[in-house]
Amino acid sequence: MKDMPMSELKRKKRAIILFNLGGPDGPDAVKPFLFNLFNDPAIISLPNPFRYFLAKLISSRRAPIAREIYNHIGGKSPLLELTKDQADALETALNGLDDGYENRCFIAMRYWKPFADESAAAVKAWGADEQILLPLYPQFSTTTSGSSVKDWKRACHKVGLAAPIKTACCYPTNPGFIDASAEMVKAGYENALKKAADLGVGKPRLLFSAHGVPKAVITKRADPYQSQIEKSAQAVVDKMAIADLDWLVCYQSRVGPMEWIGPSTEHEIERAGKDGVPLVIVPIAFVTEHSETLVELDIEYREIADELKIPVYERVRTVCSHPLFISGLVDVVNETQQELDQNGPDDYAVETRGWWCPDEHSCAVAKQPMGAGPA
Ligand SMILES: C=CC1=C(C)c2cc3[nH]c(cc4nc(cc5[nH]c(cc1n2)c(C)c5CCC(=O)O)C(CCC(=O)O)=C4C)c(C)c3C=C
Numbered sequence: 001m002k003d004m005p006m007s008e009l010k011r012k013k014r015a016i017i018l019f020n021l022g023g024p025d026g027p028d029a030v031k032p033f034l035f036n037l038f039n040d041p042a043i044i045s046l047p048n049p050f051r052y053f054l055a056k057l058i059s060s061r062r063a064p065i066a067r068e069i070y071n072h073i074g075g076k077s078p079l080l081e082l083t084k085d086q087a088d089a090l091e092t093a094l095n096g097l098d099d100g101y102e103n104r105c106f107i108a109m110r111y112w113k114p115f116a117d118e119s120a121a122a123v124k125a126w127g128a129d130e131q132i133l134l135p136l137y138p139q140f141s142t143t144t145s146g147s148s149v150k151d152w153k154r155a156c157h158k159v160g161l162a163a164p165i166k167t168a169c170c171y172p173t174n175p176g177f178i179d180a181s182a183e184m185v186k187a188g189y190e191n192a193l194k195k196a197a198d199l200g201v202g203k204p205r206l207l208f209s210a211h212g213v214p215k216a217v218i219t220k221r222a223d224p225y226q227s228q229i230e231k232s233a234q235a236v237v238d239k240m241a242i243a244d245l246d247w248l249v250c251y252q253s254r255v256g257p258m259e260w261i262g263p264s265t266e267h268e269i270e271r272a273g274k275d276g277v278p279l280v281i282v283p284i285a286f287v288t289e290h291s292e293t294l295v296e297l298d299i300e301y302r303e304i305a306d307e308l309k310i311p312v313y314e315r316v317r318t319v320c321s322h323p324l325f326i327s328g329l330v331d332v333v334n335e336t337q338q339e340l341d342q343n344g345p346d347d348y349a350v351e352t353r354g355w356w357c358p359d360e361h362s363c364a365v366a367k368q369p370m371g372a373g374p375a
């Protein structure tokens, strides 16, 4: 028994739940997907029945625009396929450690299939002993990771899945995420630099473009998203170590009439047009390709850049299954496991009081109720 290799001992069954937003799997799914999104109290914090009717209205109005967006990429989102690749890579890496766990990665999307209910039932059927919740959002927002984690716990309750849970809240400066990003950004920057030199224009400006959120999300919920985005961008810049780099953070994908955080990516593209500088666009809040990178950044914003005669427009791809990113996720799982072993599972009592960022390491608002949460 003493000298038996770990692989021959009975291993704990550990489910790793990967969360992302989800995207329509065909044109017919666009409207119900949008309804699910706008009916989430994390996105529209109105009580029902107001939220329900508003979600019906907005999803009906937005559906034709969104369908047009998805038409550019074959009528559906590639998010699930790319997330499956990440899940496979992470599962292989974790099981290769032979450290006493039998790991299986499950995917739960927030607004389209596979939904939390179906995935929680699969985790229960597999017989998990423990669950690590791993949002595929490096930066915590109540609108993304917070919403997914809350919904997962609801689903666990519904299907009777009682295996202890520990959540990896956020990992904005995780070395694997930053190193993978820095490697890709550096390659994109050098490419743009070469094109700029060939054209006889100046050095490029780097735009770290993150998905925006309404200003009220930051101010009223003390959401750490924006400050974590800035931390990620700064860490990538530090890692790249390029002297006098011209860079800034901006925010894309604004929808609706509310005031959103800024500056907007569109505004910064226009400013670059006025300054006549080449651009390198880096999606810093997404770890997978989808409509907001493949359509918004690659088609819509590129068209604006062309109209403004911006000499170079280089878009850096998201980290997807980059080996450094996957090894970063392995570290996040191991750190979260340590927290589970040392401090016990997530504290439901704290969470039910309101929005809660369960991070214990890098968040200013760790373990604080974050304003009034949804019912
Ligand atoms: C960090 C990631 C994201 C944040 C923060 C976020 C907040 C947020 N999003 C909307 C509205 C929409 N988002 C849509 C798609 C979408 N958003 C993200 C990521 C974040 N959203 C992803 C990964 C996707 C999926 C895209 C895909 O799979 O193709 C959409 C649908 C597309 C469209 O109609 O433009 C909407 C609408 C709000 C209102 C919000 C914060 C309050």
Ligand SMILES: [Fe+2]
Residues within 6 Å of the ligand: 211, 253
């Ligand atoms: Fe979004």
Ligand SMILES: [Fe+2]
Residues within 6 Å of the ligand: 140, 169, 170, 224, 357, 358, 359, 360, 362, 363, 366
């Ligand atoms: Fe956090």
